[in-house]
Each structure stands twice: as C-alpha cells, then as structure tokens.
Amino acid sequence: MIEKALKGGRGYWAWIALLLTCIGIGVSAYARQLTLGLGVTGMGRDISWGVYIAQFTFLVGVAASAVMVVLPYYLHNQKAFSKMVIVGEFLAVSAALMCMLFILADMGRPDRVVNVLRYPSPHSMVFWDVMVLNGYLLLNLIGGWAALGAERRSVPTAPWVRPLVFLSIPWAFSIHTVTAFLFAGLPGRHLWLTAVLAPRFLASAFAAGTAILILLSFILRKVARFDVGQEARNKLSVLAAYAGIANFFFLGTEFFTAFYSNVPAHKHSLQYLYFGLEGHAPLVPFMWFSLVVGILSVAMLVIPSLRHRNGTLAAACSGLVLSIWIDKGVGLVIGGFVPTPLEAVVDYLPTLNELSVTLGIWAIGLLVLTVLLKSVVAVRAQA
Amino acid sequence: MNNRIQAMYALLIAVAMFVAAWFFMQSVHGGPSSARAAVAARAAAPVAIDSTRCVASAEWMKSHHMQLLNKWRHDSVREGNRTHVTSDGRHFDKSLNTCLGCHASNPMFCFMCHEYANVKPTCWNCHVSPMEATK
Amino acid sequence: MNQQRRDFLRKAGLGAIAGLGAAAGMFPLFALEKTDLSGFSEKPMPGKVRWGMLIDTRKCREGCTECIARCHHDHNVPDFGKTKNEVKWIWKSGYEEAFPTASRQFQQPEVKERKVLTLCNHCAEAPCTRACPTEATFRRWDGIVSMDYHRCIGCRFCMAACPYGSRSFNWQDPRPAVKELTTAYPTRERGVVEKCNFCAERLVKGQLPACVDSCPERALLFGDLNDPNSGLRRALDENETMQRKPELGTLPSLFYII
Numbered sequence: 001m002i003e004k005a006l007k008g009g010r011g012y013w014a015w016i017a018l019l020l021t022c023i024g025i026g027v028s029a030y031a032r033q034l035t036l037g038l039g040v041t042g043m044g045r046d047i048s049w050g051v052y053i054a055q056f057t058f059l060v061g062v063a064a065s066a067v068m069v070v071l072p073y074y075l076h077n078q079k080a081f082s083k084m085v086i087v088g089e090f091l092a093v094s095a096a097l098m099c100m101l102f103i104l105a106d107m108g109r110p111d112r113v114v115n116v117l118r119y120p121s122p123h124s125m126v127f128w129d130v131m132v133l134n135g136y137l138l139l140n141l142i143g144g145w146a147a148l149g150a151e152r153r154s155v156p157t158a159p160w161v162r163p164l165v166f167l168s169i170p171w172a173f174s175i176h177t178v179t180a181f182l183f184a185g186l187p188g189r190h191l192w193l194t195a196v197l198a199p200r201f202l203a204s205a206f207a208a209g210t211a212i213l214i215l216l217s218f219i220l221r222k223v224a225r226f227d228v229g230q231e232a233r234n235k236l237s238v239l240a241a242y243a244g245i246a247n248f249f250f251l252g253t254e255f256f257t258a259f260y261s262n263v264p265a266h267k268h269s270l271q272y273l274y275f276g277l278e279g280h281a282p283l284v285p286f287m288w289f290s291l292v293v294g295i296l297s298v299a300m301l302v303i304p305s306l307r308h309r310n311g312t313l314a315a316a317c318s319g320l321v322l323s324i325w326i327d328k329g330v331g332l333v334i335g336g337f338v339p340t341p342l343e344a345v346v347d348y349l350p351t352l353n354e355l356s357v358t359l360g361i362w363a364i365g366l367l368v369l370t371v372l373l374k375s376v377v378a379v380r381a382q383a
Numbered sequence: 384m385n386n387r388i389q390a391m392y393a394l395l396i397a398v399a400m401f402v403a404a405w406f407f408m409q410s411v412h413g414g415p416s417s418a419r420a421a422v423a424a425r426a427a428a429p430v431a432i433d434s435t436r437c438v439a440s441a442e443w444m445k446s447h448h449m450q451l452l453n454k455w456r457h458d459s460v461r462e463g464n465r466t467h468v469t470s471d472g473r474h475f476d477k478s479l480n481t482c483l484g485c486h487a488s489n490p491m492f493c494f495m496c497h498e499y500a501n502v503k504p505t506c507w508n509c510h511v512s513p514m515e516a517t518k
Numbered sequence: 519m520n521q522q523r524r525d526f527l528r529k530a531g532l533g534a535i536a537g538l539g540a541a542a543g544m545f546p547l548f549a550l551e552k553t554d555l556s557g558f559s560e561k562p563m564p565g566k567v568r569w570g571m572l573i574d575t576r577k578c579r580e581g582c583t584e585c586i587a588r589c590h591h592d593h594n595v596p597d598f599g600k601t602k603n604e605v606k607w608i609w610k611s612g613y614e615e616a617f618p619t620a621s622r623q624f625q626q627p628e629v630k631e632r633k634v635l636t637l638c639n640h641c642a643e644a645p646c647t648r649a650c651p652t653e654a655t656f657r658r659w660d661g662i663v664s665m666d667y668h669r670c671i672g673c674r675f676c677m678a679a680c681p682y683g684s685r686s687f688n689w690q691d692p693r694p695a696v697k698e699l700t701t702a703y704p705t706r707e708r709g710v711v712e713k714c715n716f717c718a719e720r721l722v723k724g725q726l727p728a729c730v731d732s733c734p735e736r737a738l739l740f741g742d743l744n745d746p747n748s749g750l751r752r753a754l755d756e757n758e759t760m761q762r763k764p765e766l767g768t769l770p771s772l773f774y775i776i
Contacts, residue, residue: 463660
C-alpha cells in the first residue's frame with residue numbers, strides 16, 4: 001500500500017520536497033552535534049535537558065491521544081469515528097517515532113543506545129519508557145496497517161487485530177504515565193515532584209492531541225478531499241474541551257499548593273516561569289501567553305455555537321495546541337531545572353544547531369505521517 | 384458483548400504486566416545484589432611474583448587480549464575482584480596498568496600491531512597511552 | 519602516623535589488593551605499588567565497609583583551593599572555566615547554596631558568608647543510581663557511588679536526579695581542556711557523565727583520598743562509617759554535624775561541622 005504514496009499532485013510533491021529539505025538541514029546539524037558533542041546545544045551543567053526532551057514530552061502526549069478515537073470506536077461502538085480511527089493510529093505512530101528520535105538526539109553516546117537493552121534496569125524509568133514507547137508504536141502501526149489492508153481488499157479486518165487494538169488502549173495511558181514518572185520521581189526538582197504530574201500530563205495530552213486530530217481532519221478535507229465527518233469533529237471537540245478544562249484545573253491546583261503552603265522550594269520554579277526569579281524572567285511572556293490563549297481556547301470549545309463553526313473550531317484548536325506546546329514543550333522541562341540544586345537561577349537559550357535538529361525530527365515525523373495518511377486517502381478513494 | 388470481554392482481557396493483561404513489573408523492580412533494586420556478593424572468590428596462598436612472563440601465552444594474548452581486558456575491567460570496576468590468578472598460580476592485579484607496567488617499555492607496543500591489523504581501538508580516547516606518557 | 523590513619527590504611531589495604539603483578543617501580547611512568555599479598559585472603563564483602571567523610575567548615579581556610587586543585591589535577595578533570603560546559607568534582611559553594619533548607623533566620627553573619635566544600639555525597643539511597651537506565655552509575659560494595667564510563671550512554675538522567683548538583687556532563691571533548699595530563703588516571707570522553715569517585719584508585723593502594731591528603735588545615739576526615747570505632751565515627755559522636763538536604767532521604771555519606 002505504501003506505493004500509493006508515490007502518486008500525487010504538484011502540491012503533494014512540493015510538500016514532500018519541503019520536508020526533505022528540513023530533514024537535510026536537521027541531518028547536517030545532527031552530524032555537527034555528533035562530531036563536536038552536545039556542547040553545540042544551549043544545554044549545560046545546570047540545565048541539562050532542553051528542547052529535545054521537552055519535544056519528547058509533548059509528543060508522547062500526542063501519541064497517547066490516539067486513544068481518544070480508538071476507545072470510543074472500539075469500546076463504545078461510536079461509528080462516527082470509523083474514518084477517524086486510522087488517522088489517530090497513524091498520528092500515534094509518527095509521534096512515537098519522533099519521541100524516540102528526540103531521545104536519540106539527546107544522548108551523549110547514541111552509539112551505545114543498545115546498552116539500555118543489554119543491561120536492563122527495571123529500577124530506571126527510562127528503561128520502562130523505551131519498552132512502552134516501542135510497544136505502542138508497533139501496536140498502532142500493526143493495528144492501523146492491518147485494518148487498512150483489509151479495507152483495500154474489502155474484507156473484514158483479521159480477528160487477531162482486535163486484541164492488539166484493545167491492548168493499545170491501556171498502553172496509551174501507560175506511555176504518558178511512565179513519561180510523567182520520568183520526572184515525578186526525582187527528588188529535589190520540586191516542579192516535577194508532584195503526584196498530579198501524571199494526571200496533568202494525560203489531561204494536556206488529550207486536549208492537545210484531540211485538537212491536533214481535529215486540525216488534521218480539516219487539512220485532510222482541504223488538501224485531499226477526505227472528510228472524516230462533522231460528527232466526529234464535534235465529538236472530538238467536546239473531548240478536547242473537557243480535557244483542556246482538566247489540564248487548567250490541575251495547573252491551578254499546582255499554584256494553590258505551592259503558594260498557599262508558602263514552601264519556598266515549591267514556589268521557586270513557578271515563580272521563575274510566571275513571574276521571574278531573582279531578576280531572571282525569560283519565559284514569563286510565553287507562559288502568560290500560553291495561559292491566556294489556552295483558557296480562551298477552552299472557553300471557545302465549551303460554547304456550543306463557537307464549537308460548531310468550523311472557523312472558530314480551528315482557531316480554538318490551534319490556540320489550545322500552541323498553549324499546551326509552550327506549557328509542556330518549553331516551560332515544564334526548563335522550569336524544572338530552575339533554580340539549580342545549588343540555588344542558582346540559570347537561563348537556557350536553544351542554539352540554532354539544536355533548533356535545526358528539532359526541525360529535522362519534526363520533518364521526519366511529518367513525512368512519515370504524510371506517507372501513511374496518503375496511503376489511507378488513496379485506499380479510501382479507490383473503495 | 385464480545386468486545387467488552389476482549390477489552391477486559393486486554394485491560395487485565397496490562398494491569399498484570401504492571402504489577403509484575405513493580406515486583407521485578409522491587410526485587411532488582413535495593414542494595415548490592417548477590418552477584419556482587421560473589422566478589423573476589425579466589426583467595427590464594429602467597430606466592431612469589433614473576434614479572435618475567437605474561438599472564439598468558441603470547442599466542443593466546445594476541446587473539447584474546449581484548450576479551451581479557453574487558454573481563455578484568457568488569458571484575459575490578461564493578462565487582463571489586465581485582466586478583467587474577469593464572470593457570471600456573473601466579474597473581475596479578477586486574478588493571479590496564481599491570482599490562483603497561485611491562486609493555487610500556489616499548490611505547491609502540493600496542494600501536495604497531497593495531498596499525499598493522501588496521502584496527503582502531505577506543506582505549507586511548509580516555510586512557511593515557513604509553514606514547515603520550517613518554518612525551 | 520596516628521592511630522586513626524593507621525586504622526584507615528590497614529582497612530583500605532585489606533579490602534583492596536594493592537598493585538599486584540609485575541615490574542613495580544621499574545617504569546616510573548606507570549609506577550605500581552609494592553604487592554601486598556595479605557590482601558589475597560580478603561574479599562570485598564558488600565556493605566562491610568561504608569566510606570564516609572566529615573568536613574569541618576570551621577577549619578577550611580577562606581580562599582584556599584588546595585584540595586580542588588589537587589583532585590582536578592589527579593583525575594584529569596577538564597577546565598572549561600565557569601561556562602555552561604563546566605566540569606567539576608569538588609568545589610566551594612556558599613553556605614546558603616549548600617544548605618538551602620537550613621534555617622537562615624538570624625544566622626550568624628560569619629556562617630552565612632562561609633564557603634562550604636561540596637562534592638558527591640555518595641548517598642546510601644542514591645537517586646542517581648536509581649535513575650540510571652544502564653547501571654553505568656552504581657553503588658559499590660564499599661558505599662562509593664561509582665561511574666562506569668564504558669557503559670554510560672549520556673542520557674543525563676542522573677544529573678536530573680541528583681539533588682546536589684554533583685554531576686557533570688562532557689558537553690565537548692575534555693582532553694584539550696586538561697591542563698596538565700596525569701598519566702596515572704584516564705581522562706573521560708565527550709558524551710559521558712562524570713563525578714567524584716571518592717578516590718577509589720587511591721583507596722585501592724591504601725592511600726587517603728586526594729582532597730583529604732592535600733588539605734593543609736586537616737579539615738577533612740575520611741573513614742569507615744560502619745565501624746563504630748573508626749576515627750570518623752568517634753568524631754561524629756563528639757560533634758554536632760549537618761548533612762545536605764537530609765529531608766530527601768538520600769542518606770549522604772558526607773557530614774559537615776558548621
């Protein structure tokens with residue numbers, strides 16, 4: 001079926017060419033990083049994770065959100081999602097792939113990556129993350145691909161696919177829970193050391209992920225004349241609205257606990273992110289932008305008349321994705337390192353090299369998504 | 384209904400995996416393992432040190448020195464078992480310095496052969512080679 | 519040589535077999551210690567010894583960096599200055615930075631301004647070894663939290679996990695930044711994490727850690743925390759001591775007299 005991705009119009013090939021150019025930039029930047037070391041990034045002794053791990057965290061959420069269409073379709077027989085399911089599964093595949101690439105890009109010795117499997121260390125959360133991410137990618141790839149193949153031959157999906165799809169449902173929750181545990185189990189990093197981190201990760205994932213699915217459905221309708229149906233979009237927008245509310249509720253509880261208890265260590269990171277600490281406030285405008293845009297977007301999704309209009313729906317979804325990307329893909333990881341264990345306030349600025357690698361990995365993910373969805377569209381058009 | 388049953392099974396399997404994982408974690412972490420307990424099992428009566436002969440035959444060393452070094456490194460760094468006893472009962476400290484104690488007399492000792500065989504070991508990325516040491 | 523020191527040397531010499539093999543002293547570049555065959559009968563029993571240190575900040579002289587210079591020289595620690603790529607094993611921090619959760623209300627100004635020596639705490643419940651996905655960092659039989667540079671994948675999870683900022687990553691090739699190469703100890707490679715090893719390479723030869731050995735004020739006391747009669751334990755009995763961030767439950771092996 002992959003051969004279907006080789007036929008396309010001028011717009012399609014222009015898009016592929018753009019992605020390949022970005023991948024080229026990313027690969028050359030990565031080659032530089034490999035030769036000179038991770039010193040070419042903005043990371044350092046104090047802020048030892050940056051854009052890469054932040055993107056990874058955000059994308060695990062995007063991958064997990066496939067469950068928002070798989071669960072209602074397979075468990076609750078919501079036929080409205082029949083066309084949406086495979087889009088969700090393939091989005092999960094590309095997002096999980098990007099996650100792994102971001103981890104690889106962040107490693108000081110990527111040549112030793114197999115050590116994680118050679119010396120399995122169950123006490124380490126990274127070990128579990130590698131396990132569940134790989135498993136999730138395979139589950140979704142196999143499930144989606146088998147369903148699409150069956151559709152092309154106009155036969156019912158093979159019976160062994162369903163258990164795999166069912167397994168992928170709890171698995172989706174597990175990948176983001178384990179990702180939260182990567183952070184939430186570290187003593188001395190108070191922004192992360194909170195039991196509400198995993199629920200908050202899931203809420204923000206389901207908000208941003210479903211919003212991305214809605215946006216994808218608009219794009220598919222526009223560029224490929226492939227419509228998943230208004231009903232699917234409406235249902236997803238309700239899910240995104242409630243997940244968004246849950247996300248901001250959890251964020252609010254973080255603020256309450258930190259500032260009402262008045263424990264300095266609990267307040268410091270939030271102060272750094274939202275108000276500035278000891279004169280350092282590089283992220284303050286971004287965090288407030290994220291907060292305001294996010295709450296406005298959720299409000300738009302909650303009001304039925306706005307939710308049902310395509311223009312406002314697309315705007316609200318874009319706003320929600322942007323808001324959560326800033327909150328989770330920038331603030332959470334960097335804010336967790338400030339102040340440092342020795343109470344220093346250190347700023348982090350990603351370098352051009354680092355951003356180029358990030359661009360390249362996003363382009364690889366988008367390329368994989370494009371090819372997979374192109375196959376879907378071609379199979380559906382033929383049917 | 385069939386769906387529900389399948390879903391329940393999937394959920395059960397997932398929960399079971401996580402429970403198993405938890406117990407696995409509990410058992411593996413937490414203090415030195417019994418494997419580490421078995422360090423330095425080889426105790427021997429004091430013998431005279433013979434530095435005129437290598438720990439093994441030149442023939443064997445030519446083909447196996449990398450495995451020997453890797454084993455020594457693992458034993459001394461991770462297990463604390465630093466004593467190597469040869470088949471004829473001689474004792475050596477499991478350390479690269481033991482090798483270099485003799486072989487550094489020819490700073491080119493490692494390089495000549497590696498050069499000839501066109502192999503590029505990464506040892507000297509960190510360890511100070513006899514060539515650098517003589518500088 | 520006082521009794522304490524003799525005790526220490528006996529223990530270190532027993533637990534470890536000092537310089538076996540050949541050619542001791544024949545090649546000064548790779549000088550090996552004289553063989554101590556008494557060590558053959560001693561196995562390193564896990565948990566028998568737990569090395570620890572007591573730092574008397576009252577004795578530590580202001581402006582003195584003897585221990586830092588000696589440690590960084592002996593271990594080929596690269597000098598990148600105070601940049602983001604900085605690598606350090608032992609350094610001086612302000613009192614409030616080292617003990618951020620200690621009370622600072624009406625604290626004596628002299629104490630507030632005091633510099634405190636900080637290094638790896640060699641925790642009994644080390645968060646870094648728990649976080650490491652390959653067991654490249656692990657707790658040894660003698661309580662030292664050790665690094666296996668041959669196994670580290672450079673994920674920097676240990677750095678995020680360490681609540682003391684004791685770990686450094688090699689953001690670039692460290693070799694060119696080593697000012698004076700010591701032949702007795704390796705350097706590291708770019709892409710791996712490094713930190714204080716409590717001078718495991720000296721303990722094996724029956725020597726005290728370089729920082730303890732080099733301190734002109736004798737402000738550092740090293741010994742076995744598991745031996746109730748060790749000099750270290752006696753000093754801990756006699757003095758009021760502090761630890762860094764004890765509320766995290768990491769059980770550091772370093773103690774401070776303020």
